[in-house]
Amino acid sequence: MGPKLRPEASSCVISLAHGTPAVILACRAILSDPARDFNSPNTPLQSLVLDYSIAYFLMDLVHYLIFYPSDILFIGHHLATLFVFVTCRYVVYHGAFAILVLLILAEVTSLCQNVWTLASARRSDLKFAAKVYDFLSPPFYALYSVVRGFLGPYFVYRMFAFYLSGAADRVIPKWVWMSWVLIVVTAISVSILWISNLWIEFYRERERKIEKKVK
Known part of the structure; x- marks a missing residue:
């Protein structure tokens, strides 16, 4: 692996160490909480999962500031995510149920996405990587589309409707x-x-391959 790809690969490894374990821990933390409401107080296990995720995002943020300082979108994403986790964990001490469900929806595709990213980075010079990329692309795109395009928006709608009702104003300020x-x-x-752009590119590549076979 060349020097240019090592920082990206390192970021994927860091993400792998966080993604799936975070999903498992978050599921356990949610299921062990009898309240499971948008304004319920954070349990010790939920707080632990938040700390674990805060540590990951801080580490990956430093990684990007060092190796990809011009990637404003990704750096902004990490800063915004840290704001959500930190305010939930250390400012209001409530709402971890909602935040951890969102964490699960965000990280449930992590394993597949990181393997797909690594394969994409090496597919031009490694046949095995190209095969892995071609094999993973359709199921990864489909899973990502369902989670981010349907489940995520639905849960955010429920979350917004609950908070808008004022039911959480006593423990979670409106600005939060x-x-x-x-x-x-x-x-x-x-x-x-x-993901929409990836689907477009996927079908373009598919059409190009069909055209080559016809010719």
Whole structure:
């Protein structure tokens, strides 16, 4: 692997160490909480998962500031995500249920996405990587589309409706939950745009391959 690809590969490895374990821990933290409401107090296990995710995003943020300082979009994403986690964990001490469900929806595709990213980076010079990329692309795109295009927006709608009712105003100030909703809606919108572009490119490549076979 060349020097240019090592920082990207390192970021993927860091993400792999966080993504799937975070999903498992978040699921356990949610299921062990009898309240499971948008304004319920954070349990010790939920707080631990938030700390774990904060550590990951801080580490990956430093990585990007060192190796990709011009990647404003990704750096902004990490800063916004850290704002959500930190305010939930250390400012309001409530709402971890909602934040951890969003974490699960964000990271459930992590394993597949990181393997796909590594394969994409090496597919031009490694046949095995090209095969892995071609094999993973359709299921990864489909899973990502369902999670970010349907499940995510539906959950955010429920979250917004609950907070808008004022039921959480006593423990979660309006400026906090409004910031959460704005950040999550923006992140989901960018994700939908990203996966839409990947689907477009996927079908373009498919058409080019069909045209080559016909010729």
